[in-house]
Amino acid sequence: MEGGDHLAHERKKAQFDVEAMKIVWAGSRHAFEVSDRISKLVASDPAFRKDNRPMLSRKELFKNTLRKAAYAWKRIIELRLSEEEASKLRFYVDEPAFTDLHWGMFLPAIKGQGTEEQQQKWLPLAYKMQIIGCYAQTELGHGSNSSKWWPGGLGKISTHAVVYARLITDGQDHGVHGFIVQLRSLDDHSPLPGITVGDIGMKFGNGAYNTMDNGVLRFDHVRIPRDQMLMKVSQVSREGKYSQSNVPRQLVYGTMVFVRQTIVADASCALSRAVCIATRYSAVRRQFGSQNGGPETQVIDYKTQQSRLFPLLASAYAFRFVGEWLKWLYTDVTQRLQANDFSTLPEAHACTAGLKSLTTAATADGIEECRKLCGGHGYLCSSGLPELFAVYVPACTYEGDNTVLLLQVARFLVKTLSQLGSGKQPVGTTAYMGQVEHLMQCHCNVQKAEDWLKPAVILEAFEARSARMSVACAKNLSKFTNPEEGFAELSGDLVEAAIAHCQLIIVSKFIEKLQQDIPGKGVKQQLGVLCNIYALFLLHKHQGDFLSTGCITPKQAYLANEQLRALYSQARPNAIALVDAFNYTDHYLGSILGCYDGNVYPKLYEAAWKDPLNDSVVPDGYREYIWPMLKQQLRTARL
């Protein structure tokens, strides 16, 4: 079959209103319209071509990124795009660049930690891109106080940085503070006196994150004007006297709470993109299994393919909704902070840290699974999956290594439990800990597979598992005379307790989403199927936890798996429509395997001939290396 829509028969099977699902996925009709318009604008502009990235040398690649960033900025000005539209445009350009750090961390750091006066001075310059900034926290060796190492945008482009460094006044160390530092001349871009700055070198994958100039920075007797210390949290007077505002010191790390929240939303984008590619290709690809001379089986009909693919499809939706909720939580905590209410900051920190950890780990693994789900073709760059994986996988490390972040969540959980004794009632995502006595001894009353479809049953099982794992950790910790020693010794168990808690958050937010009014024929029902797949898949994967804590019986674990298989069958006819609801353009997907019309094989064949190796029939190097070898063999054969 040439041309046409090769997936049309799949699209006809959908049992829900895809257009309505697109609105749910985008978050609102307005968000959908902005995304739709801007993604098409980018897709239709040849200046944003990206299929040649894996073939470019680092220098060509980097220059190309600078060209795109400058062109994107020009279009933003010409079209008078709003902040929301401009950020969507950068998103659909789909190329990591210094601008990510400028808009995503430099500006938020000044907004969050600068005084009114400092904001008035620096923000207009940054908004007009008259200065370009980055966020310099990480060092080459821990607390080495020697070289900053890794900041994106630092290596070659940033004129300024927010640098995190120890503040020492009168010989007293006040800990880490943020400072705005000019790095390069605004006239000729040369580093200012005392500053050594450069790129740290090639990173994993061709193309991928190598469009970013992650950098190294050293200072030698560099003077930072006093008024360039970010002074919302603490101040140094003209006389050198240090003082602190009446706000928690942790606000110094507020930018990370903001960025981790955006990383969770971004996880749903990266995972949904990989899932869209793997789902469409799984419907196109046929292998064996034909009966009575009929067409061969689409690989998406194999139960093994479904049990690997559909939990990822469900996870993409789950991360979307938890990301939406986390955005709300962040907005809420920000409003409270402005009113000097700091009570929800620890929870916001724990939620952003934990969910960043969970969603990025699952997304990185999920992209790789999608590559395998596409068989050999998934390994071709033209599948879009190798580059997506290489770009995405550092999310497990940046903004805090995922294990380190889970340990922060564990500390928060142990603290929450320890405060129960003093009568402090937990709220928000830890409210369930208030029923710890019930959760320690409750019994799951699932008797048949369909009982696992009841939200209350699922929630109680996840709450009981999480509470029991945290309580077990707390009990074990109490056996140590030195709490820090205990925390280090039990860190493996603590990480698992933190994972259980974060999975509970994601499941409960998906269930809450389903309690909202969701318009569109069959939309809520499909989301219900995905929610149950997500929860029961986790339960199946972590059944060791659920069984060992006595939350469920082996029979109930068996029934959960039986129900899961039934849910896969319900998802199957809707699979293509569920990925169409992401509304991704072929440009954004960047994948022959995932193209909307499913016309995969002719496109793969055509693309192969565009590879530079196929520019000539006889390759460079043949005369030099192969021909002499062949001649040598001939001579040996004659002997």
Ligand SMILES: CCCCCCCC/C=C\C/C=C/C(=O)SCCNC(=O)CCNC(=O)[C@H](O)C(C)(C)COP(=O)(O)OP(=O)(O)OC[C@H]1O[C@@H](n2cnc3c(N)ncnc32)[C@H](O)[C@@H]1OP(=O)(O)O
């Ligand atoms: C819209 C566009 C978005 C664009 C996004 C662009 C993405 C671009 C890609 C990459 C950019 C990458 C950037 C970076 O990686 S920046 C560097 C990030 N580094 C880390 O995340 C390091 C991880 N470590 C930590 O977070 C540590 O907590 C610490 C270094 C901040 C501090 O360590 P330490 O001094 O040891 O203190 P503790 O960890 O013990 O914490 C003390 C206390 O403070 C609480 N706390 C910690 N962090 C926060 C926080 N962010 N907010 C609020 N509270 C925090 C912690 O819970 C402890 O509390 P206590 O137990 O009650 O005392």
Ligand SMILES: Cc1cc2nc3c(=O)[nH]c(=O)nc-3n(C[C@H](O)[C@H](O)[C@H](O)COP(=O)(O)OP(=O)(O)OC[C@H]3O[C@@H](n4cnc5c(N)ncnc54)[C@H](O)[C@@H]3O)c2cc1C
């Ligand atoms: C692509 C990319 C972009 C980045 N961009 C920026 C940026 O713009 N600005 C910036 O400042 N930084 C940036 N970073 C740095 C990033 O924030 C750090 O790499 C990250 O915080 C992890 O720190 P680390 O590299 O020192 O890892 P380490 O802390 O050295 O981790 C190594 C191993 O030790 C384990 N470990 C470490 N501490 C503990 C502990 N306490 N308990 C148990 N295990 C532990 C970790 O789990 C990990 O397995 C970027 C990094 C990358 C990869």
